[in-house]
Amino acid sequence: MAPLVSPLAPVAFPDLPAVAGVRLATAACGVRYRERDDVCLIELAPGTAVAGVLTQSRTASAPVLWCRRALKGGRGRAIVVNSGNANAFTGSVGLASVQRVVQTTADLLAAKKTEVYVGSTGVIGERLPDEKITAALRGLKAGLDVGAWRAAAAAIMTTDTYPKGATRTAEIAGVPVTINGIAKGSGMIAPDMATMLSFVATDAKIPVKTLQALLARGTADSFNAITVDGDTSTSDTLLLCASGLAKHKRVSGPGDPLLKGFRAALFDLLRDLAHQVVRDGEGASKFVTIAVSGAVSKRAARRIGLSIANSPLVKTAIAGEDPNWGRIVMAVGKAGEKADRDRLSIHIGGIEVARAGQAAPGYDETPVARHMKGQEISLEVDVGVGRGAATVWTCDLTHAYIDINADYRS
Amino acid sequence: MAPLVSPLAPVAFPDLPAVAGVRLATAACGVRYRERDDVCLIELAPGTAVAGVLTQSRTASAPVLWCRRALKGGRGRAIVVNSGNANAFTGSVGLASVQRVVQTTADLLAAKKTEVYVGSTGVIGERLPDEKITAALRGLKAGLDVGAWRAAAAAIMTTDTYPKGATRTAEIAGVPVTINGIAKGSGMIAPDMATMLSFVATDAKIPVKTLQALLARGTADSFNAITVDGDTSTSDTLLLCASGLAKHKRVSGPGDPLLKGFRAALFDLLRDLAHQVVRDGEGASKFVTIAVSGAVSKRAARRIGLSIANSPLVKTAIAGEDPNWGRIVMAVGKAGEKADRDRLSIHIGGIEVARAGQAAPGYDETPVARHMKGQEISLEVDVGVGRGAATVWTCDLTHAYIDINADYRS
Numbered sequence: 001m002a003p004l005v006s007p008l009a010p011v012a013f014p015d016l017p018a019v020a021g022v023r024l025a026t027a028a029c030g031v032r033y034r035e036r037d038d039v040c041l042i043e044l045a046p047g048t049a050v051a052g053v054l055t056q057s058r059t060a061s062a063p064v065l066w067c068r069r070a071l072k073g074g075r076g077r078a079i080v081v082n083s084g085n086a087n088a089f090t091g092s093v094g095l096a097s098v099q100r101v102v103q104t105t106a107d108l109l110a111a112k113k114t115e116v117y118v119g120s121t122g123v124i125g126e127r128l129p130d131e132k133i134t135a136a137l138r139g140l141k142a143g144l145d146v147g148a149w150r151a152a153a154a155a156i157m158t159t160d161t162y163p164k165g166a167t168r169t170a171e172i173a174g175v176p177v178t179i180n181g182i183a184k185g186s187g188m189i190a191p192d193m194a195t196m197l198s199f200v201a202t203d204a205k206i207p208v209k210t211l212q213a214l215l216a217r218g219t220a221d222s223f224n225a226i227t228v229d230g231d232t233s234t235s236d237t238l239l240l241c242a243s244g245l246a247k248h249k250r251v252s253g254p255g256d257p258l259l260k261g262f263r264a265a266l267f268d269l270l271r272d273l274a275h276q277v278v279r280d281g282e283g284a285s286k287f288v289t290i291a292v293s294g295a296v297s298k299r300a301a302r303r304i305g306l307s308i309a310n311s312p313l314v315k316t317a318i319a320g321e322d323p324n325w326g327r328i329v330m331a332v333g334k335a336g337e338k339a340d341r342d343r344l345s346i347h348i349g350g351i352e353v354a355r356a357g358q359a360a361p362g363y364d365e366t367p368v369a370r371h372m373k374g375q376e377i378s379l380e381v382d383v384g385v386g387r388g389a390a391t392v393w394t395c396d397l398t399h400a401y402i403d404i405n406a407d408y409r410s
Numbered sequence: 411m412a413p414l415v416s417p418l419a420p421v422a423f424p425d426l427p428a429v430a431g432v433r434l435a436t437a438a439c440g441v442r443y444r445e446r447d448d449v450c451l452i453e454l455a456p457g458t459a460v461a462g463v464l465t466q467s468r469t470a471s472a473p474v475l476w477c478r479r480a481l482k483g484g485r486g487r488a489i490v491v492n493s494g495n496a497n498a499f500t501g502s503v504g505l506a507s508v509q510r511v512v513q514t515t516a517d518l519l520a521a522k523k524t525e526v527y528v529g530s531t532g533v534i535g536e537r538l539p540d541e542k543i544t545a546a547l548r549g550l551k552a553g554l555d556v557g558a559w560r561a562a563a564a565a566i567m568t569t570d571t572y573p574k575g576a577t578r579t580a581e582i583a584g585v586p587v588t589i590n591g592i593a594k595g596s597g598m599i600a601p602d603m604a605t606m607l608s609f610v611a612t613d614a615k616i617p618v619k620t621l622q623a624l625l626a627r628g629t630a631d632s633f634n635a636i637t638v639d640g641d642t643s644t645s646d647t648l649l650l651c652a653s654g655l656a657k658h659k660r661v662s663g664p665g666d667p668l669l670k671g672f673r674a675a676l677f678d679l680l681r682d683l684a685h686q687v688v689r690d691g692e693g694a695s696k697f698v699t700i701a702v703s704g705a706v707s708k709r710a711a712r713r714i715g716l717s718i719a720n721s722p723l724v725k726t727a728i729a730g731e732d733p734n735w736g737r738i739v740m741a742v743g744k745a746g747e748k749a750d751r752d753r754l755s756i757h758i759g760g761i762e763v764a765r766a767g768q769a770a771p772g773y774d775e776t777p778v779a780r781h782m783k784g785q786e787i788s789l790e791v792d793v794g795v796g797r798g799a800a801t802v803w804t805c806d807l808t809h810a811y812i813d814i815n816a817d818y819r820s
Contacts, residue, residue, distance in 0.1 A: 055743075056744075057740070057743030058742070058744075058745070058747070058748070058749050059739050059740065059743030059751045059754070060751075088739070089736065089739045089751070089754075089764070089767060089768065089769075090767075090768060091752055091766065091768040093768065123736065124736025124737075124739060124740070125735065125736050125739070125764065125768070125769050126769070229722040229723065233740065234739065234740055234743055311639075312807075312811070312815070313639065313815055316811070316812055316815035316816045317815065317816065319812065320815070320816030322816070325535065326496075326499065326533065326534025326535050327534075329469050329498070329499045329534060329535070329644065330467070330469065330534070330643065332468070332469055333468045333469030333470065333644055334468075336466075336468070337468070338468070339468050339469065341468070341470075341499070342501055344469070354499070354535065356501065357499060357500075357501040358501040358535070359499075359535050359536070397722075397812065398812065399809055399812050401722070401726070402726055402729065402808065402809050402812065405722070405723055405726035405727065406727065406729045406730030406732070406808075
């Protein structure tokens with residue numbers, strides 16, 4: 001049986017302070033779930049800049065198609081999110097549902113339609129009962145509050161076992177700014193109830209182009225460096241909103257030295273949220289950090305890392321607490337990136353297990369086996385051909401994953 | 411617990427007749443296993459042509475590196491195969507082991523070294539005790555027999571639950587020829603104990619270039635169209651040997667009309683062996699046929715098919731007998747190949763479940779759910795953009811897979 005709460009969950013949901021220009025509300029609309037909030041409205045102050053990263057899936061959901069269009073304007077007044085139904089593979093009916101939610105929200109907030117974003121996560125191929133959402137919007141607006149971050153994080157959950165949130169502060173030219181974020185994930189990135197959605201907001205004043213560049217960079221080492229089962233959702237959505245209400249000096253571009261602290265804080269928050277998604281990976285019992293070095297490029301290193309992270313044989317070995325480095329060699333080999341078999345070295349838990357294409361001289365499995373019994377597993381692989389390095393994160397593959405995914409709909 | 415014999419196993423090992431010019435022998439050498447044969451010698455008549463397809467892994471094993479070299483000559487007098495140790499990631503020590511086995515075999519049969527092929531399957535990263543193999547070669551030679559196909563198929567097994575063999579006959583210009591083949595697989599294609607090895611031999615007289623072309627084509631729709639867990643072994647080896655002792659007219663090339671019957675028989679045998687490998691997939695409880703059509707090319711169709719076949723979410727849904735077509739949509743989307751969401755159609759067990767980007771009108775899950783309860787699952791997906799089609803085969807992902815792979819070494 002899968003545990004009620006992931007054994008890798010953080011101790012508690014962090015205290016998220018208010019972010020000027022951002023208010024939230026949630027409601028129980030019965031989209032699919034009973035007796036829990038399943039819709040969330042995030043209101044953004046006029047003039048808020050919005051950047052986004054969306055799924056690469058060729059069968060993207062209706063909300064993703066809409067967000068792709070709205071992001072061209074780069075401005076946002078609201079985000080409406082529901083759990084329980086992904087509004088994916090619903091054809092023109094699904095697009096019409098999005099239109100009705102967007103139109104009703106825009107009317108209510110006196111916004112343009114392209115300033116309203118939507119996110120949906122849940123079952124695929126069923127009509128979204130959008131009338132349940134639109135009927136709730138007026139009440140949601142009335143309940144908007146700067147403090148409802150935890151409720152929002154809970155409302156967007158599906159098979160997640162805990163709500164995910166993070167907060168950071170930074171200074172831009174001496175003026176303090178706040179960044180808050182929430183996420184839901186679980187099976188990364190499962191199509192049913194485990195799409196990855198994340199919404200991040202700050203009061204910093206950052207031009208849209210700069211915001212988009214920062215988000216793209218931050219995603220590379222966070223949400224794009226994690227995997228649970230290698231599957232790609234039709235609905236993955238990450239939005240970054242900047243209300244611009246903090247009264248700091250103007251920033252010029254993503255490389256502006258004034259943004260140094262903000263950039264670091266943002267990247268750290270994104271990584272934190274991404275890790276929380278992995279820690280709630282379906283059936284996860286171990287959190288695995290895979291650091292690859294010696295590749296021809298950072299991109300090659302990441303591909304090798306993801307090849308290891310997605311290998312069912314590596315993941316089951318970790319679940320079985322077996323320091324089976326042969327499977328790591330296999331996964332390096334199948335990545336299709338350049339690697340020198342005779343220079344390959346592998347460390348597990350900081351202990352050298354293989355060097356120069358062979359088992360390390362005098363290799364003693366005892367301390368490595370001890371490391372494998374822990375909850376935090378570290379793998380380091382140097383493929384010996386260059387200077388490219390990247391780190392990716394994943395979890396193990398356990399019986400609970402099968403329980404959750406073989407029995408989920410029934 | 412994993413069953414002792416896969417529930418998908420064929421009723422019995424087929425009767426394999428003699429193939430002129432091919433003799434086999436097996437022995438218990440204690441490479442790793444106790445009380446079972448674990449080494450097999452296949453002797454080939456002088457002048458035998460050999461073609462091969464080897465793993466694409468960048469961390470290929472020492473035997474694979476040797477076969478790659480020997481295949482350049484295109485001739486063969488012997489194949490020596492052991493189970494229990496893959497001789498992979500063993501560096502120069504591993505290459506030296508191969509040299510000793512090859513040299514001893516060549517001396518014994520008065521053959522050139524490049525006429526001796528080797529295959530090893532088993533644990534990675536441990537020295538192959540080649541002295542146990544070379545010590546047995548003289549006895550193996552003495553025991554060579556045209557009828558030892560089943561024993562050979564059993565000697566090369568690792569986590570396989572049954573020996574795999576197939577035989578076909580054909581006529582070339584009115585002269586009957588025989589094709590026999592054996593294979594081992596299990597986890598396709600796992601690095602530990604579940605590498606795919608297959609050895610096929612015929613008495614037909616076919617020039618090496620033609621033989622290689624036939625094998626490459628036949629592999630595309632057989633061994634390259636199956637997957638168990640998407641992992642790629644360091645050791646996959648498929649050799650096709652033609653002794654040339656059948657007295658038929660000369661054939662000119664792979665397209666020679668004289669080869670029509672032989673080609674069909676060979677392709678059918680390769681597909682049979684490949685299916686047997688899937689049917690012994692680690693923990694498999696269902697055999698899944700995935701037919702993709704409407705892709706821009708055959709290659710694109712195969713990639714989409716493998717994306718579906720390798721998706722843990724699709725595989726667990728099948729294990730759970732859940733006709734969860736949303737996960738098929740997801741897997742089509744993540745394949746990265748062109749697909750038209752609004753023209754996508756899906757059949758499960760011959761029943762239309764989705765059409766034109768939405769659930770099929772009046773879709774009734776009852777008969778589909780009934781199909782999912784069977785052992786033979788059929789998925790058909792049309793992605794609506796072209797005329798490319800391909801079929802791939804896989805099995806489901808069950809608790810037994812986790813049992814086998816999380817507990818294997820301990």
